[in-house]
Amino acid sequence: MAEWETIKPENKALGWFEERLPILSLVHNVVGPGTPTPRNLNYWWNFGSLAGLMLVIQILSGVVLAMHYTPDTAVAFDSVERIVRDVNYGWLLRPMHANGASFFFIAVYIHILRGLYYGSYKAPREVLWMLGLVIFLLMMATAFMGYVLPWGQMSYWGATVITNLFSAIPFVGEDIRTLLWGGFSVDNPTLKRFFSLHFLLPFVIFGVVILHIWAKKVSDSGNPLGIEVKSGADQIPFHPYYTIKDAFGMGVFFLIFAYFIFFAPDALGHPDNYIPANSMVTPDSIVPEWYFLPFYAILRSITFDIGIPGTDITFISAKLLGVIAMFASILLLFALPWLDTSKVRSARFRPTYRWFFWFLVADLVLLTIVGGRKPEGIYPLLGLLGTAYYFAHFLVIMPILGFKEKTLPLPESIANPVVKAAE
Amino acid sequence: MTMKFTKNIAVALIAIAGVAGAASASSKADKEPIKQVWSFEGVTGKYDQAAVQRGWQVYQQVCSACHSLKYFKFRNLAGMGYEDDMIKAFAKEYEVAGEPDDAGDETVRAALPQDTFPAPFPNENAARASNGGALPPDLSLIVKARHDGANYVYSLLTGYSDAPAGRDIAEGKSYNGYFKGGQIGMASPLSEGIIDYEGGMPATQEQMARDVVQFLMYVAEPKLEDRKHMGFSVMLFLLAMTIIFYLSMKKIWKPVKEGKNFYED
Numbered sequence: 283m284a285e286w287e288t289i290k291p292e293n294k295a296l297g298w299f300e301e302r303l304p305i306l307s308l309v310h311n312v313v314g315p316g317t318p319t320p321r322n323l324n325y326w327w328n329f330g331s332l333a334g335l336m337l338v339i340q341i342l343s344g345v346v347l348a349m350h351y352t353p354d355t356a357v358a359f360d361s362v363e364r365i366v367r368d369v370n371y372g373w374l375l376r377p378m379h380a381n382g383a384s385f386f387f388i389a390v391y392i393h394i395l396r397g398l399y400y401g402s403y404k405a406p407r408e409v410l411w412m413l414g415l416v417i418f419l420l421m422m423a424t425a426f427m428g429y430v431l432p433w434g435q436m437s438y439w440g441a442t443v444i445t446n447l448f449s450a451i452p453f454v455g456e457d458i459r460t461l462l463w464g465g466f467s468v469d470n471p472t473l474k475r476f477f478s479l480h481f482l483l484p485f486v487i488f489g490v491v492i493l494h495i496w497a498k499k500v501s502d503s504g505n506p507l508g509i510e511v512k513s514g515a516d517q518i519p520f521h522p523y524y525t526i527k528d529a530f531g532m533g534v535f536f537l538i539f540a541y542f543i544f545f546a547p548d549a550l551g552h553p554d555n556y557i558p559a560n561s562m563v564t565p566d567s568i569v570p571e572w573y574f575l576p577f578y579a580i581l582r583s584i585t586f587d588i589g590i591p592g593t594d595i596t597f598i599s600a601k602l603l604g605v606i607a608m609f610a611s612i613l614l615l616f617a618l619p620w621l622d623t624s625k626v627r628s629a630r631f632r633p634t635y636r637w638f639f640w641f642l643v644a645d646l647v648l649l650t651i652v653g654g655r656k657p658e659g660i661y662p663l664l665g666l667l668g669t670a671y672y673f674a675h676f677l678v679i680m681p682i683l684g685f686k687e688k689t690l691p692l693p694e695s696i697a698n699p700v701v702k703a704a705e
Numbered sequence: 706m707t708m709k710f711t712k713n714i715a716v717a718l719i720a721i722a723g724v725a726g727a728a729s730a731s732s733k734a735d736k737e738p739i740k741q742v743w744s745f746e747g748v749t750g751k752y753d754q755a756a757v758q759r760g761w762q763v764y765q766q767v768c769s770a771c772h773s774l775k776y777f778k779f780r781n782l783a784g785m786g787y788e789d790d791m792i793k794a795f796a797k798e799y800e801v802a803g804e805p806d807d808a809g810d811e812t813v814r815a816a817l818p819q820d821t822f823p824a825p826f827p828n829e830n831a832a833r834a835s836n837g838g839a840l841p842p843d844l845s846l847i848v849k850a851r852h853d854g855a856n857y858v859y860s861l862l863t864g865y866s867d868a869p870a871g872r873d874i875a876e877g878k879s880y881n882g883y884f885k886g887g888q889i890g891m892a893s894p895l896s897e898g899i900i901d902y903e904g905g906m907p908a909t910q911e912q913m914a915r916d917v918v919q920f921l922m923y924v925a926e927p928k929l930e931d932r933k934h935m936g937f938s939v940m941l942f943l944l945a946m947t948i949i950f951y952l953s954m955k956k957i958w959k960p961v962k963e964g965k966n967f968y969e970d
Contacts, residue, residue, distance in 0.1 A: 318967075318968060321961060360776075363776050363845075363846075366928070367776060367927065367928075373928040373931065373932060374932070374935070513968075514966065514967065514968025514969060515966050515968070517967065517968055518961055518967055519967060522957050523957065523958060523961060526950065526953055526954045526957050526958075527954055527958075529950045529953075529954075530947065530950040530951050530954045532950075533943060533946050533947025533950050533951075534947055536943050536947075537940065537943045537944065537947060540936065540939050540940055540943055541936075541940065543936070544932055544933060544935065544936025544937075544939060544940070545748050545933065545936055547932070548849060553849060553850050553851055553852050553854065554850070556846045556849040556850035557842075557846075557850045566733065566885070697964075697966075
């Protein structure tokens with residue numbers, strides 16, 4: 283961690299305040315001119331601040347939507363239509379919030395993949411990485427509950443499928459499900475508690491984001507070379523260099539985001555959610571939002587019980603196994619700093635890992651495809667293979683690769699990226 | 706190396722986007738909707754006002770016998786090019802429930818612009834009873850509630866035909882290859898000449914279907930033109946902003962690119 287610089291504002295009143303609550307110093311030292319940052323960060327490092335920005339946009343648009351939305355099964359759907367039709371700029375606010383969730387996930391997924399490629403999770407950044415995963419989990423919960431609020435067919439049936447999963451947990455499962463429902467099926471109490479939690483969780487995320495940034499301040503940013511900062515020559519001040527670079531990235535990202543809001547507001551949604559929820563009619567296929575598809579595929583990939591063959595005895599039912607696999611697929615990322623045994627951080631100097639990284643990306647694409655299809659024909663098999671490969675990547679390939687891989691020589695320093703061995 | 710990484714990620718993302726799009730396209734109808742060109746599509750798309758007005762006539766004279774439009778208020782007619790006094794006149798032709806009178810008895814009154822277009826049936830059971838058990842859905846959002854909605858509704862309305870050989874069609878149902886399962890509880894609602902268009906346009910089945918789709922799209926999204934209009938300004942603004950940020954970045958970063966050392970040690 284770089285030395286902490288104290289700011290002494292010229293302005294008397296400001297100085298008085300700063301002495302009592304050094305907020306300017308905080309900004310100065312965390313994302314300001316007093317924040318030495320590796321000079322070689324590439325555009326993949328833009329997505330952290332973009333994710334933060336999306337969180338702010340979601341909170342702001344969400345707070346206004348909540349002023350007009352009514353969490354009651356009788357009128358929830360109508361109240362959303364009323365927002366779009368009769369509230370000033372409601373037609374803008376709603377697609378902004380709905381597509382905002384998608385773009386929040388896009389930013390976060392790229393941010394996570396960046397971390398996987400450049401080994402950002404490795405010492406000394408394990409806690410930084412884990413806090414990121416906590417944010418990711420909270421985001422998933424928030425997005426899932428948010429999708430229930432418009433009370434369309436997909437809202438209702440998505441909520442039914444996902445909450446039913448919890449009943450697979452031994453002993454306490456049924457109780458957990460009842461607690462989520464607030465009754466004996468997805469109904470009015472469910473909608474009301476989901477609304478309440480959907481409002482609350484973003485602020486919890488905000489809190490964890492602060493911890494995440496704090497941890498970043500302590501361990502400093504990583505960089506594409508994955509080597510430590512050796513001297514001042516390796517660094518530049520965060521402001522103005524990375525603030526302007528982030529601003530440019532924001533411009534590009536917002537252009538794409540705006541395109542979706544204004545010209546394709548329903549492209550990422552499902553038409554069935556324009557049909558009011560109806561517990562008597564099951565949709566053709568129940569699919570979650572695109573950002574959940576890989577995990578949904580993992581969930582559905584397991585279709586066999588584990589037990590003693592040839593008897594009726596089952597230890598773990600297929601359903602429970604699917605639920606375990608789905609949660610494990612994310613929870614195991616918490617152990618990644620230790621599962622990856624390589625001494626080298628960046629995939630730039632890990633020629634074999636680079637291949638496996640792209641295999642993993644391909645596997646996630648495959649799982650996304652499978653998650654969106656009905657479990658018929660070839661898809662269940664593909665889902666099972668994709669799931670198996672996903673776990674193999676983290677539990678088998680990563681640990682072994684660290685020992686076997688012949689890594690490339692690391693450069694001497696960030697400022698002088700000449701390969702050491704070449705000297 | 707970064708370039709390759711960039712390219713690879715781009716390819717992966719495009720693949721995911723394509724998949725997510727295709728993923729929702731699961732339908733069990735015999736035929737895929739016929740592709741039509743619609744004036745409201747595309748980034749500069751607008752409603753064809755004359756067609757929307759004709760479609761409103763089709764809805765009023767045909768569809769409104771069975772289908773409600775619960776999010777459509779008479780005042781929404783303003784967005785279709787009607788003047789206030791015309792809207793009042795339109796509304797006056799319909800009756801809606803009024804406030805109870807002094808004795809507490811129910812009353813009816815002529816509709817006002819702020820009223821919703823009255824539904825043909827008082828409740829779901831009545832609607833089913835009149836339609837051989839099938840429920841005519843509310844049409845306010847129908848174009849958005851179906852995959853490829855505009856083409857779908859058009860195809861459905863023009864897609865009645867004899868059932869393929871060997872296919873049994875239940876009493877009171879019709880065969881329609883675009884409908885999920887093929888058997889629909891709505892008899893073909895549009896037959897040639899069923900409407901006398903005000904402008905004298907020949908009322909072919911295709912014409913009426915196209916017009917009513919324009920109208921239903923308008924009902925589903927009255928703010929479509931505002932949205933696209935504002936979209937242009939916003940995108941232009943963002944583009945200018947992004948270019949300014951880019952140029953500033955190039956200028957600010959110059960010393961860094963030239964290898965300037967900011968810290969002593």
